[in-house]
Amino acid sequence: MKRILWLLIRLYPAWWRHRYGKELEALLEDSGSGSRDVWDLFRAAMEVQMKTWSFARIVTVCGIAGVLLAGLVPLSMRYGRYESTAVLKIPAGDRPIDIVNEAAQTALRSNSLLTIVNDQSLYPRQRQVMPLESVINNVMRPAIQISRAGPGLVAVRFHSVDPSVAQRVTQLLAAKFAGFQVLDPAGPVKNEFVRTRLYHGGLGLLAGILFGTVLTMIFRRRAPIR
Amino acid sequence: MSDPALLVLASLAEGDKHGYAMMEDIERFGGIRLGPGTLYGAITRLEERGWIGPVKSRDGRRQPYRITAAGQEHLAEQLATLNRVVKTGLSRLKQA
Secondary structure (H helix, E strand, O other): OHHHHHHHHOOOOHHHHHHHHHHHHHHHHHHOOOHHHHHHHHHHHHHHHHHHOOHHHHHHHHHHHHHHHHHHOHHHOOOOOEEEEEEEEOOOOOOHHHHHHHHHHHHOOHHHHHHHHHHHOOOHHHHHHOOHHHHHHHHHHHHEEEEEEEOOEEEEEEEEOOHHHHHHHHHHHHHOOOOOEEEEOOOOOEEHHHHHHHHHHHHHHHHHHHHHHHHHHHHHHOOOOO | OOOHHHHHHHHHOOOOEOHHHHHHHHHHHHOOOOOHHHHHHHHHHHHHOOOEEEOOOOOOOOOOEEEOHHHHHHHHHHHHHHHHHHHHHHHHHHHO
């Protein structure tokens, strides 16, 4: 714990450490500081930093931190980085939504997906560590998307780390929609990863800037001595 | 009274003290344990305002501080205000 407290002193600006660093170290030794003082030291160090840094610097640093953190989000996504899409024409009928739902239920039955997983040798690593049923429900199903693609049209999407697998599985899934006319049998594979990363990076930047602004307002509004 | 700066001034009004001595004194008379970061945040701000200053000491790591005349004046003002608040509050409580 002492080591953490000593490291926290490093968070103070250099001028502050030069002036008060040794005294603070002595105080930590004398008072037997422990885990209860971790937050106190961190908050106090940030307060001094906030008062030393310019608003532009705080916002820039928070924005960069936001982008870096947000950049990690797509890495943790379960589904793959490539997306393939097939477009199908919904058969004529009174309630197109019901027709799509019924066909999707049939196409996405566990047995149906199991056949695809086995035939295409999908998810070899996951199959070693979890039952096949879990692979289908926790890994494969989240990688499948079915949504409207326009009037009378439905899109079937599949995500994978391998672009050719994404395309092949999308074609197989589309073929399971009995009675639907396939207009696009799975178009060119898009790199979903880059797009998602850019999207999250943008969100992270905005969140970081907002966080930096709020942080500056909180620490600077606090009058030191009333 | 939980303003760390005011607690530090009140502690130094008794005499020169280094960080740990202030921490103990404040805990004794105020019942509040100031964390090391909070204590040194208050010391930094008070020194910037010229209300306290370092006293020459042989032990550079345990630097004592002394309240200045301006610091005493500020403390007196603050305590007078607090005193008015306390008196008013107590008298109103009695009436209630």
